[in-house]
Amino acid sequence: MKIEVFSDFTCPFCYIGKRELERAIDIAGYSGQVEIEYKTYQIGPHTPKKDAPTLYDGMAAKFNSTLKEVKEITKGIAMRAEEVGLRYNFEDMKTAHTEKAHRLAKWTKQFGKESVYTEELMSGYFTEGKDLNDDGFLLKVIENLGLDVEIAKGVLASNDFSEALDRDRYDAQQLGVQSAPFFVFENRYGIKGAEPTEVFVRTLHQAAEIAGIQPVLKMVGDGEAICADGECKL
Numbered sequence: 001m002k003i004e005v006f007s008d009f010t011c012p013f014c015y016i017g018k019r020e021l022e023r024a025i026d027i028a029g030y031s032g033q034v035e036i037e038y039k040t041y042q043i044g045p046h047t048p049k050k051d052a053p054t055l056y057d058g059m060a061a062k063f064n065s066t067l068k069e070v071k072e073i074t075k076g077i078a079m080r081a082e083e084v085g086l087r088y089n090f091e092d093m094k095t096a097h098t099e100k101a102h103r104l105a106k107w108t109k110q111f112g113k114e115s116v117y118t119e120e121l122m123s124g125y126f127t128e129g130k131d132l133n134d135d136g137f138l139l140k141v142i143e144n145l146g147l148d149v150e151i152a153k154g155v156l157a158s159n160d161f162s163e164a165l166d167r168d169r170y171d172a173q174q175l176g177v178q179s180a181p182f183f184v185f186e187n188r189y190g191i192k193g194a195e196p197t198e199v200f201v202r203t204l205h206q207a208a209e210i211a212g213i214q215p216v217l218k219m220v221g222d223g224e225a226i227c228a229d230g231e232c233k234l
Contacts, residue, residue, distance in 0.1 A: 001034045001204070001211040006041040006172055006182040007118075009098050009132050012077050012088065015122045017181040017194035019084035024200030029215025030208065038118055040102045040168040041180040047097040049133055055093035080194070081126075092129025099165070101132045104142070104152060106161035113145050120144065186210045 003021070007014035025034050053061070059070045074090040081088045101121060108117040120141045124130035130137045135156050142152040155161065171177075175184065183191040183200075185207035191199060208215070226233055 001030060001207055001213060002037065002186055003034060003207075004037045004039050004171075004184040004187075006039045006168070006177050006184075007180050008041055008043045009101055009118070009121045010096050010125055011041075011043050011180045012081065012126065013194040014181040015086060015126055016081055016084055017183070018118075018122070019086060020194055020197050021183065021200050023084065024197050024204055027197065028201045028204045028208075029218050030204055030213070031216065033208075033213050033216070034204075036115060038105065038114055039171060040105075040165045041172055041177065041182070042098055042102070043180055044095060044097065045099070047095050049097045052095045052097065052131075052133065055090060055095055058095040086126065088126050089129055093125065094129065094131055096125070096132040098132055100135075100156055101138060102165055103159075103161040104138055104155055106164040107152065107155045108142075108145065108147065111145075111147060113147060117141060117145060 005014075005018070005021070007018070021036075025031055047058075052058070056067055056070050056074075059065065059073070060067055063070070065073075071090075074088075078088045078090065105114055105117055105121075108114050121130075121132055121138075124137060124141070125132055132138070135153070138156065139149050139152055143149050172182075175182075175190070179192065181194060183203075185191075185203055188210055189203050189207055191203055205215075224233060
């Protein structure tokens, strides 16, 4: 089953939606049968690349709100994140231009590392306040993934993979994607936003019919109360 995910590393609902999708795949029984492709959807393409403001200051300016109002907004998002096991640290977050991070993601894709790279960046940003426009942090992630740091430096210093980002933007336009996260299942079903787990489970089953796959039997319990080979465990 193919699932395309339009997202940005600094989108709080993208990380929540990622967790909802992962949980749904496990619950529905499709682990190991799903191919997830991440597509670029920058939510802040005009964010400064240098001296970017803190998340609170950036939101206050964008929405013409007070710091108190912004903190109330983020409090609700943090509560939603906790529902899927994530703890957001808004106090340390900065706004970040993610173009470099997305180009590097396209480079990691050829090694089958894009998914874990995405997880590392989202975790670093939302829980540790890492700057996703900082080469040092991005290269540290690359090193942790066991990839060639010197080649990655060259990617960051160039415009490599910019065309791949342009293709993602074109695909988003063709599908009418105007926000993130946005999930496309087998090019047939779409989910807009971080919907509850049951919405993802239902859509997975519908997409599985198109893909011609069946859920895998998932074992639960300890298997102690059984009878086998003419004997029962007492």
